[in-house]
Amino acid sequence: MKRSLGLLLATSLIATSLVGCGESSSSESAQTAGNGDVIKIGVFEPKTGENGSGGAQEELGIEFAHSVRPTVTVDGKEYTIELDWQDNQSDKTVAATAAQKLISDGCVGVIGGYGSGTCIAAGSYFSDAMIPAIGTSCTNTNVTLGNDYYFRVCYLDPFQGTVMADWAIEQGYTEIAIIDNIGNEYTSGLVQTFKDEYEAKGGTIVTAETFQTNESDFKAILTNIKNSGVKAIFAPTDYVYAPLLLNQAADLGLEVQWIAGDTWNNPVLTEDAGDNAEGVVLDCFYAEGGNEEFDAAFKEWINSESKYLEANLGTDNIIGNQAMCYDAYMVMCNAIESANSLEGTAIRDALASITVEDGVIGGTVVFDENGDAKKNTTYVLEVKDKAFTFVEEVTHGE
Amino acid sequence: MTISYFFQQLLNGLSLGGAYALIAIGYTMVYGILRMINFAHGDVFMMAGYFAIYSMAAFPWQLSLPIVIIGTIVLGVVIERIAYKPLRTAPRMSVMISAIGVSYFLENLANYLYTAMPQSYPQIDILKQIHTFGDITVSRVTIIAPIITIVLTFLLMTLVNHTKLGMAMRACSKDQDTARIMGIKVDRVITMTFVIGCGLAAIGSILYFTDRNTVQPYSGSLPGLKCFVAAVLGGIGSIPGAMVGGFIVGISQIAITAAGYSVFSDAFTFVLLIFILIIRPTGIFGEKATDKV
Numbered sequence: 001m002k003r004s005l006g007l008l009l010a011t012s013l014i015a016t017s018l019v020g021c022g023e024s025s026s027s028e029s030a031q032t033a034g035n036g037d038v039i040k041i042g043v044f045e046p047k048t049g050e051n052g053s054g055g056a057q058e059e060l061g062i063e064f065a066h067s068v069r070p071t072v073t074v075d076g077k078e079y080t081i082e083l084d085w086q087d088n089q090s091d092k093t094v095a096a097t098a099a100q101k102l103i104s105d106g107c108v109g110v111i112g113g114y115g116s117g118t119c120i121a122a123g124s125y126f127s128d129a130m131i132p133a134i135g136t137s138c139t140n141t142n143v144t145l146g147n148d149y150y151f152r153v154c155y156l157d158p159f160q161g162t163v164m165a166d167w168a169i170e171q172g173y174t175e176i177a178i179i180d181n182i183g184n185e186y187t188s189g190l191v192q193t194f195k196d197e198y199e200a201k202g203g204t205i206v207t208a209e210t211f212q213t214n215e216s217d218f219k220a221i222l223t224n225i226k227n228s229g230v231k232a233i234f235a236p237t238d239y240v241y242a243p244l245l246l247n248q249a250a251d252l253g254l255e256v257q258w259i260a261g262d263t264w265n266n267p268v269l270t271e272d273a274g275d276n277a278e279g280v281v282l283d284c285f286y287a288e289g290g291n292e293e294f295d296a297a298f299k300e301w302i303n304s305e306s307k308y309l310e311a312n313l314g315t316d317n318i319i320g321n322q323a324m325c326y327d328a329y330m331v332m333c334n335a336i337e338s339a340n341s342l343e344g345t346a347i348r349d350a351l352a353s354i355t356v357e358d359g360v361i362g363g364t365v366v367f368d369e370n371g372d373a374k375k376n377t378t379y380v381l382e383v384k385d386k387a388f389t390f391v392e393e394v395t396h397g398e
Numbered sequence: 399m400t401i402s403y404f405f406q407q408l409l410n411g412l413s414l415g416g417a418y419a420l421i422a423i424g425y426t427m428v429y430g431i432l433r434m435i436n437f438a439h440g441d442v443f444m445m446a447g448y449f450a451i452y453s454m455a456a457f458p459w460q461l462s463l464p465i466v467i468i469g470t471i472v473l474g475v476v477i478e479r480i481a482y483k484p485l486r487t488a489p490r491m492s493v494m495i496s497a498i499g500v501s502y503f504l505e506n507l508a509n510y511l512y513t514a515m516p517q518s519y520p521q522i523d524i525l526k527q528i529h530t531f532g533d534i535t536v537s538r539v540t541i542i543a544p545i546i547t548i549v550l551t552f553l554l555m556t557l558v559n560h561t562k563l564g565m566a567m568r569a570c571s572k573d574q575d576t577a578r579i580m581g582i583k584v585d586r587v588i589t590m591t592f593v594i595g596c597g598l599a600a601i602g603s604i605l606y607f608t609d610r611n612t613v614q615p616y617s618g619s620l621p622g623l624k625c626f627v628a629a630v631l632g633g634i635g636s637i638p639g640a641m642v643g644g645f646i647v648g649i650s651q652i653a654i655t656a657a658g659y660s661v662f663s664d665a666f667t668f669v670l671l672i673f674i675l676i677i678r679p680t681g682i683f684g685e686k687a688t689d690k691v
Contacts, residue, residue: 048514048615050514050614052513053513053516182661209658211655211660212661214616214619214620215660215663216610216612216621217410219410219414219652220411220651220652220653221656221660223403223406223407223656224658226406240516243612244610247610248610251535251537251540253530253535268515268516271518272517273518313515
C-alpha cells in the first residue's frame, strides 16, 4: 500500500514537472521568436479571495484590449506586448508580493486592479520602482493621492457617494440605514462620502451598522435595521456580501430599497440572489449601449472562445469594470507610444500630460494633478427581470 | 427594545449556535481520541457546502442530502488515511501541522475546482419556508437548526455511553496502547470517529449554508476557528461541552453584533478563548486532567 502510494506520488511529480517543462519551454520560445522585442505589461488583479469574481471579470476586459492592440511602436520599432498576470489574492500582504513580482519581471507598466485596499498596499512599491500603474476600478481616493506613479481611469468614491446620496434624496428616502465593512477602504470611503452628502441634503441616517471582513451572518444587523423601520439601505460592500445580504434580508422579511456602489454590478448577483435582487439600484462606470462598436466587438470576442464565455459566467453582458480595464490598457499603450520610451519615468510623464479621446469608451481620459481621470458621469442601473437595466446617466460638476 | 426584536435576535443566535455546535463536536471527538486538533475540519465543512451545490443540481433533495453526508464522510476518512494515519507514531505536533497543510490544500483545491466566485447554495423548499409570527419572520431552518443539534448530540451521547463502539471509543481516548492490547481495533475506532465527526459537519453545513446562501473557498476558515474555540470553551473532548460551547459562541456573536459592536464580534470569540484558558483550562465540561506519570 505504502509503496504503491509512493510510486503514485513519484509518477505524478515527474508528470507535473514534465508538464512544467513543456510550458516553460514554449513560453521561452515565444519570447525568443520575438527576438527581445517583447515588453511586459503587468496585470495586478485578484484571481482568488473575496474579490476573485471581480478580478476574473476585469481580466476579460484587459485580455480583450490586448487582443485588439497586441503591439506598441516605440522609436520606430514594434514591440509585442505580453501580459504578466499576477494574482494579489484580494489580500494586502500578498498584494505587496505580487507587486514585487511584477517589478522583478521587468514590467514597463501595470494595470489594475479591482479592490482599493490591495492597490493602496501595492502603490508604494510601484512608485519606488518608478513603474507607472493605471487603476481600473479602485475608487478610493488614497490609491492615487500622494503617489506620482498611480493613475486611474475610473471615477472616485466622493463622486460616486455624492451621486447615490442625491439619488436617494430625489427618490424621497429621507431616512436610511448604512452598512459598512470595517477595514475595507472601498466600502468605508464610500459610506463616508455618502453620509456627508446625504446629511448635507437633509437626510437622516437612522442606523449605521458594521460588519467584519469575511462575515457571512448578517442576520443580527439586518434585524436591527428591520427594527429601525427604514425604507432604504445604502450598502456599498464588496460583491461577495451582496447575495448574502439580499437573501438574509428576504428571510427576515425585510423589504427595503437597496442602494449599492459599482461593485454590485456583477452578473452573478442575479444568479446568487435571484428574485431578492430585483429592484436593487447601483451605479457603474459604463452601461452597455454607450459605445455600440465596442459592445459588438467585445461580445463577438467573448463568444469566440468558450473559456471567455465561461469566465463571463455564460453571458456576453458587459459590466462597467471591463470597459474601465479596456480604457486603462489603451491609455497605457498610448502613453508608451507618446513617451516614445520604455522608461518608467518617461511613461509617467507622458501619462501626466496625456489626453486620450479616441479608442477609449468610458469618455475622454485626462488626468488631474493626483493622477485621477477627470470623470463626471456615472450610470445608474436597476436590477429588473434579472438584468441590470439602465435608469439614468448622471453628470455632476463641470 | 421590543420583545419581538429580542426573540428575532435570539433565534438568529440559536440557529448560528446550532450549526457551530455540530462542527464543534467534530473537533472535540477527534481531539478526544487522537489528542490532535483537526484544523482541516472547517474546510471539510466548506467542501460539504460544495458537495451540496453539485449534488442538488443533479438530484432531488431527498437523494442529495444523503449524498452530501456520505461524500463528506468519505472526504474526512480519506484525509485521515492520507494525512494523519502515516503520522500515528510521530509527535503530535507533526499531525497538527499536517492538519494545517490539509486545510490549506482544501481551500486551494476549492479555489481551483470551483473558482473564487461565491456560488449560491441550493434552496431546499422544506427548509426554506418562511414563517411569520407577529413581527418575527424566520425561515424554517432557523427554528429546526437548534432542535436538530440537540437531538443529534443526545443520540451521539447515547452511542458513546451505551454501545460497544462507544465503549471502544472511550477506551481509545483513555489509552490507545492498552485498548489495542485488549483487542480493540484502534484504527477502526479512529475511522468511525472521523465518520461521525464529518457526518455532523455535513449536517451542520446544510443548516449553516441554507440560511446563509453562498459558499466560497474560504467559507469554512472563520467558522472553523470559532467552532474550535467553542470546543475548547465547552471542554475539549467533551461532547455536551462542544454543544454548549457552540451555542455560547453563536449567541454571543449575534448579541455583540446586535448591540452595534460588530467590530469586536470576532475578537470576542478569541478573547473568550484566552479567558477560558486562563480561568478554567479544561473548559466548562472538561475532564479533570490527571496526567499519569
